[in-house]
Amino acid sequence: MEPILSVQNLNKYYGDQVGCKNMNMTLYPGEVVGVVGESGSGKTTFINSISGNLNPDSGKILINKDNEIINFLEISESLKRLLIRTELAFVHQNPRDGLRLDVSAGGNISERLMSIGQRNYGNIRQTIFKWLDKVEIDKSRVDDFPRTFSGGMLQRLQIAKNLVTSPKIIFMDEPTGGLDVSVQAKILDLLRKLVRELNLSVVIVSHDLAVIRLLADKIIVMKNGEAVESGLCDQVLDDPQHSYTQLLVSSVLQV
Amino acid sequence: MIELNNITKKFTLHNQGRTNISVFKNLNLKINPGEIVALTGPSGVGKSSILKMIYGNYVFQSGEIKINNYKIDHKYPRNIIELRKNTIGYVSQFLRVIPRVPTIEIVMEPLLEINLDQEEVRERAEKILLDLNIDKNLWNLSPLTFSGGEQQRVNVARGLIRNYPCLLLDEPTASLDNVNKDIVLNLINEKKDKGSSIIGIFHDESSRKYLNAREIDITKISHGN
Numbered sequence: 001m002e003p004i005l006s007v008q009n010l011n012k013y014y015g016d017q018v019g020c021k022n023m024n025m026t027l028y029p030g031e032v033v034g035v036v037g038e039s040g041s042g043k044t045t046f047i048n049s050i051s052g053n054l055n056p057d058s059g060k061i062l063i064n065k066d067n068e069i070i071n072f073l074e075i076s077e078s079l080k081r082l083l084i085r086t087e088l089a090f091v092h093q094n095p096r097d098g099l100r101l102d103v104s105a106g107g108n109i110s111e112r113l114m115s116i117g118q119r120n121y122g123n124i125r126q127t128i129f130k131w132l133d134k135v136e137i138d139k140s141r142v143d144d145f146p147r148t149f150s151g152g153m154l155q156r157l158q159i160a161k162n163l164v165t166s167p168k169i170i171f172m173d174e175p176t177g178g179l180d181v182s183v184q185a186k187i188l189d190l191l192r193k194l195v196r197e198l199n200l201s202v203v204i205v206s207h208d209l210a211v212i213r214l215l216a217d218k219i220i221v222m223k224n225g226e227a228v229e230s231g232l233c234d235q236v237l238d239d240p241q242h243s244y245t246q247l248l249v250s251s252v253l254q255v
Numbered sequence: 256m257i258e259l260n261n262i263t264k265k266f267t268l269h270n271q272g273r274t275n276i277s278v279f280k281n282l283n284l285k286i287n288p289g290e291i292v293a294l295t296g297p298s299g300v301g302k303s304s305i306l307k308m309i310y311g312n313y314v315f316q317s318g319e320i321k322i323n324n325y326k327i328d329h330k331y332p333r334n335i336i337e338l339r340k341n342t343i344g345y346v347s348q349f350l351r352v353i354p355r356v357p358t359i360e361i362v363m364e365p366l367l368e369i370n371l372d373q374e375e376v377r378e379r380a381e382k383i384l385l386d387l388n389i390d391k392n393l394w395n396l397s398p399l400t401f402s403g404g405e406q407q408r409v410n411v412a413r414g415l416i417r418n419y420p421c422l423l424l425d426e427p428t429a430s431l432d433n434v435n436k437d438i439v440l441n442l443i444n445e446k447k448d449k450g451s452s453i454i455g456i457f458h459d460e461s462s463r464k465y466l467n468a469r470e471i472d473i474t475k476i477s478h479g480n
Contacts, residue, residue, distance in 0.1 A: 001333075028333055185354035192353065196367060214353055218332050232332040238312040243269030250270070 002064055004029050004201050005050070005169055010059030012049045018225035019045035023059070025203070025220060025230075027169070032195060032202040034216030034233060036209060036248070042225035043205045044173055050203070051171040052084045063087065063169070085115050089162035093174035095154035098161065099146050105132070105157055106142040112165045131160040135190060152183035156190065163194065172204040176211060188214055209252055213237055221245045257309060257421050257452050259284040262318035264304060278304055279477040282318070286452040288420070291443070293468035294456050300473045302456045306423045309454070310345050311335040322421055340368060345423045346414035350398060350406045358401075359384070359394040362412045369417075383412045386442065388435055403430040408439070415442050422446055424455030428462055440465050 005027040012019035020042040027033055035043045048054040050061055052072070061072035065087055072080065084090075092098040099108050106128045113124055132139055135156035146154055155175065162170065175191070176184040192215060195202060206212050212219060213233065220230040221244065229242040240246045262282040268274045278301045286292045294302040307313040309320060311327055320327040322342055327335060339345075344365075352361050362380040367373070384394060387408040393401065398409040407430050414422070424443065428436045440462060447453055447466075457463050463470055 026333075031333075031336070182355070185356075188353045189356050213351070217336050231329055232311055232335050234310075234312045235314060235329060235332075235335075238307065239266075239314055241267075241314065246268065247270050 001028055002067075003027055003062075004064045005203075006060075006062040006064075007050050008060040008062070010046070010049060010056050010061070012045055012054060012056045018042070019054075020049065020222070020225045023049075023220075023227055025050070027201050027203060029168070029201055030195070030199045031218065032204060032216045034212035034219045035203065035205045035222060036207060036212055036219060037222035038207065038248075041222040043207075043222055045225070046222065047171050047173055047203055047205050051088060051090050052080060053090065065168075082116075085112055086165055087168050089165075089167040089170045091155075091158055091162055091170065091172040091175050093177040095146075095151070095158040098158040099154065101145065101147050104143045104145060105137065105149070108146065108157060108161045109164050112161065116165060127164060131164050134194070135160045136186075150183075151179055152186065155179060155183075155187055159187075159190065159194070163198070163200075166198070168201060170200050170202045172202060174206055175204065176206075176208070184211075191215060209237060209249065221248065256288055256321075256323055257284075257286040257454060258319075258321040259305070259309070260319050260321075262308065262315050262320065264301075264308065264313065264315045279315075282477050284454075284471070284476070286421075286454050288450045288452050289447055291447050291453040291455065291466050291468040293463045293466070293470050294454065294473055295463075295470050296473035301477060302473055303425055305473070306345070306425055306454065306456070309421075310343060310423055311339070342419060343421045343423065344414050344417060344419035346411055346425065346427045348425045348429065350410045352398065354399055355397050357395045358389065358398045358409055361398065361409060362416055365413060365417050379416060380412070383416050383442075384409075387412050387438060404432065404435065407431060408435060411439050411442070415446065418446065418449055418451070420451060422451050422453045422455075424453065424457075426456050426458055429458055436462065437465075 003026045007023060007025040010023040011021050023046055025033060035046060037043050049056040063070045063072050109128045109131055110124045113127060118124055128142060129139055132142060137153055137156055146157060149157060176187050179187065188211065194200060204215060216233045219233040219236045220227050221236065223244045229236055229240065229245045236245060237249055240249050259282055262279050264279040266276040294305060296302060304313055308315050314329050322338055325338060359380055362384060363376045366376040366379065389405060389408055398406050411427050428439050431439060443466060
């Protein structure tokens with residue numbers, strides 16, 4: 001099996017300040033990679049740099065699209081935009097950043113569909129209902145504005161909005177960050193089911209090791225913009241080798 | 256077949272004065288298909304560590320571990336993920352699941368991962384839950400609120416629903432009453448008869464005898480200090 005996404009020696013600086021440095025990652029189809037570290041460690045810079053939200057200064061991002069390797073940082077801007085709308089998806093921590101609040105729930109979901117040229121109203125409406133059902137939002141809410149939704153519903157709507165065009169690679173920045181724990185559990189369950197059913201490949205940033213443990217196959221531990229340790233998720237959390245990872249794991253409160 | 260050759264394992268605790276804890280030196284172990292090996296020895300001697308090294312949770316400093324001739328190499332996590340999906344089953348002492356997910360779905364998951372048909376998987380999950388005396392009324396509830404013994408049986412159901420060529424069992428009967436203990440032991444024996452290589456920790460001697468397990472006292476084969 002070939003990786004669907006491969007990041008090599010990626011660097012991003014803000015002036016003299018390191019955003020992330022010498023980052024490497026391999027993501028296979030159906031795999032979830034967790035990126036952890038304290039605030040300011042470069043997690044968000046990293047995920048933004050590999051998803052098209054930020055332009056890295058150097059390095060390579062290779063995307064495997066139907067067995068054709070695409071050099072993401074060297075393709076034209078228009079092709080990049082198309083890839084971002086079709087193959088990639090980005091789920092923000094705050095769903096309000098990923099949704100249009102003055103457009104109905106159905107309108108939010110149909111946006112990506114229409115951006116890739118779907119025009120048949122009946123088909124689009126059907127796809128919207130299918131996705132509302134998948135993320136457990138009642139069909140009767142289709143014409144309501146997102147501002148009338150709860151936090152958990154907003155996050156589920158954002159997930160539906162992103163997955164409607166069947167992207168293969170999903171980037172998530174703290175997707176359960178602002179949610180209370182009962183809602184968080186539901187989102188985690190939904191994400192796991194979608195990953196399995198749709199064979200999604202996911203890069204997920206979180207400072208919550210318990211979330212990463214439940215979702216991720218592999219893990220990257222970041223500190224000061226660099227990866228200090230990476231590998232099999234269970235192994236890095238159960239038998240951390242780097243002193244910073246040991247500190248991180250031993251600092252988690254037990255409930 | 257599970258093979259451990261010349262394994263050295265130590266822990267270095269960087270934040271606690273760089274303490275080095277040596278657990279194993281030159282550990283050798285082999286579990287054949289259709290065989291059950293029971294690890295014995297006082298707690299803290301490294302019984303669970305052996306299971307965790309085989310499952311890939313723990314790294315080791317030297318030596319090699321082979322699962323059906325496939326080497327565990329932490330440089331290639333993808334291969335360990337594949338091994339877990341297809342070859343090694345693990346019943347741990349503790350249930351670690353997403354809150355609010357129904358028991359039946361947790362038990363179905365290992366089979367859904369290999370893309371079997373939903374309905375067929377559901378039937379198999381129902382059968383093993385019935386075999387393990389988990390009340391039907393509980394199937395649609397999260398196991399996190401269950402009693403210790405019930406949680407353990409859910410864990411066993413999830414670990415034994417598939418026929419893995421290699422099985423790792425960490426105290427699978429520790430909090431069970433005698434009736435349910437016998438049921439679990441019989442399920443383990445079935446896996447052995449199907450040719451699994453099984454290695455486990457069983458706290459009571461009667462279980463080890465019942466399984467006709469080859470007992471290995473870890474204190475005698477490891478040279479940690």
